[in-house]
Amino acid sequence: MTAVAAPPGRLRFSALGTTAVLITDDPAALAPAGRAVRQVLSAIDRTCSRFRADSEISRLHTRAGRSTAVSPLLAEALDAAIRAAELTGGLVDPTVGAAIRALGYDRDFALIKGSDPEPAEPGIPAPGWWRLRREPGSRRVVLPRGISLDLGATAKALAADLAAAAAAEAAGCGVLVNLGGDLAVAGRAPDGGWRIAIGDDHATAERDPAVTVAVASGGLATSSTTRRRWRRGDRVVHHLVDPRTGDPVVPVWRTVSVAAASCVDANTASTAAIVLGAAAPDWLRERAMPARLVAADGRAVTVAGWPEPEPEPEPEPIR
Amino acid sequence: MSRAHTSRFAARDRGVRRVRTVTVWSAAGSAGLAVATAIALVPGTASPASDRAATSGPDAGAAPAATPTGGTAPERAPGTAGPHPRHTTSAPRLRPPTTPPAPATNTAPQTGSGGS
Numbered sequence: 338m339t340a341v342a343a344p345p346g347r348l349r350f351s352a353l354g355t356t357a358v359l360i361t362d363d364p365a366a367l368a369p370a371g372r373a374v375r376q377v378l379s380a381i382d383r384t385c386s387r388f389r390a391d392s393e394i395s396r397l398h399t400r401a402g403r404s405t406a407v408s409p410l411l412a413e414a415l416d417a418a419i420r421a422a423e424l425t426g427g428l429v430d431p432t433v434g435a436a437i438r439a440l441g442y443d444r445d446f447a448l449i450k451g452s453d454p455e456p457a458e459p460g461i462p463a464p465g466w467w468r469l470r471r472e473p474g475s476r477r478v479v480l481p482r483g484i485s486l487d488l489g490a491t492a493k494a495l496a497a498d499l500a501a502a503a504a505a506e507a508a509g510c511g512v513l514v515n516l517g518g519d520l521a522v523a524g525r526a527p528d529g530g531w532r533i534a535i536g537d538d539h540a541t542a543e544r545d546p547a548v549t550v551a552v553a554s555g556g557l558a559t560s561s562t563t564r565r566r567w568r569r570g571d572r573v574v575h576h577l578v579d580p581r582t583g584d585p586v587v588p589v590w591r592t593v594s595v596a597a598a599s600c601v602d603a604n605t606a607s608t609a610a611i612v613l614g615a616a617a618p619d620w621l622r623e624r625a626m627p628a629r630l631v632a633a634d635g636r637a638v639t640v641a642g643w644p645e646p647e648p649e650p651e652p653e654p655i656r
Numbered sequence: 657m658s659r660a661h662t663s664r665f666a667a668r669d670r671g672v673r674r675v676r677t678v679t680v681w682s683a684a685g686s687a688g689l690a691v692a693t694a695i696a697l698v699p700g701t702a703s704p705a706s707d708r709a710a711t712s713g714p715d716a717g718a719a720p721a722a723t724p725t726g727g728t729a730p731e732r733a734p735g736t737a738g739p740h741p742r743h744t745t746s747a748p749r750l751r752p753p754t755t756p757p758a759p760a761t762n763t764a765p766q767t768g769s770g771g772s
Binding site: 345358360424513515518519520529530531532533534535536537538541543546549550551552553554555557558559560561562563592594596597598599602605606624625626627641642643644 | 749750751752753754755756757758759760761763764765766767768769770771
């Protein structure tokens with residue numbers, strides 16, 4: 338008699354303004370893993386949400402200009418954001434808060450009206466991450482007055498990394514945590530790896546994948562200009578802002594997916610690639626980051642070991 | 657002019673000379689400090705090896721490496737705005753996965769990744 342492996346456990350719920358999915362290789366471990374994930378995501382929300390007046394980052398803004406001791410989690414989130422900015426030369430920059438607010442993204446996205454007749458304000462270039470003062474070896478930070486932080490991208494990716502690690506420890510098996518398309522895996526992966534469908538929209542990718550890849554470790558993130566869009570005046574804007582101009586990125590790529598050793602690194606690279614535009618494939622190749630980029634016209638490019646698309650079978654000659 | 661009056665002028669002249677001397681030395685000191693600070697703040701990636709050919713040593717005349725290492729600012733399309741200047745050069749590089757993603761054909765996906 339052949340033993341049939343039980344299907345993995347699966348939990349889906351709303352968190353951090355998106356959909357969270359937890360998969361455990363051992364279905365019996367779903368409950369403890371789920372508790373661990375919810376605990377991490379709740380902590381990230383209380384710490385890093387710019388939409389909550391009671392979040393720690395909101396309190397940090399009220400203490401602008403003064404040296405402030407922050408929690409270990411906020412220190413880690415700030416360090417992740419600053420590192421992302423350094424490694425991308427400012428293509429990903431946490432000081433874009435004012436630019437994003439000026440575009441109208443000033444509350445949870447679910448509360449943003451699809452169309453606002455007021456034209457968007459002119460772009461506000463990011464003041465620059467280097468203005469943040471982190472005292473080495475301590476948890477003290479000085480946020481200069483007039484700078485507004487948005488840790489959105491890196492904080493969500495950090496949440497996936499931390500949640501996957503916590504869930505794997507609680508469950509004692511392989512786990513996958515997916516936060517709106519930014520995912521991290523931890524523990525022993527199932528045979529053949531975790532199977533991830535890639536698409537423009539995380540909500541439909543599983544039903545209608547453009548491609549499916551297997552991932553055994555680390556993280557995978559997808560950035561896209563096709564989601565979180567809204568109308569301001571006579572133009573459509575989206576949430577991916579070029580820190581250099583403060584304007585939404587003019588999309589060369591509509592979707593970029595990157596695999597990395599962590600979800601933070603994958604998200605950093607995928608966001609930078611969208612902002613960088615035409616030079617992104619070379620930039621990713623030089624950093625050996627496997628990636629799939631989909632141009633605005635639908636043409637897909639793969640780099641640095643991302644699986645090549647299978648060639649279309651040639652039609653049989655008519656005899 | 658009385659002797660006392662002359663002495664007062666002499667004392668005043670000595671004071672003016674001293675102030676001038678201190679001013680000159682202060683200006684020189686400030687300029688020196690500014691130069692020293694500028695040298696200290698030049699990042700490592702701005703060294704000749706990053707964007708110029710070497711003019712001496714074993715690599716003299718050789719073309720520079722195409723891509724500076726150490727996570728420097730990315731290349732950009734002509735005509736686009738440059739990224740902000742960097743303030744540190746100590747950050748490690750982005751970390752690729754230990755194994756790249758593998759093709760997974762003919763199997764049902766377990767979850768999806770896309771824009772959100």
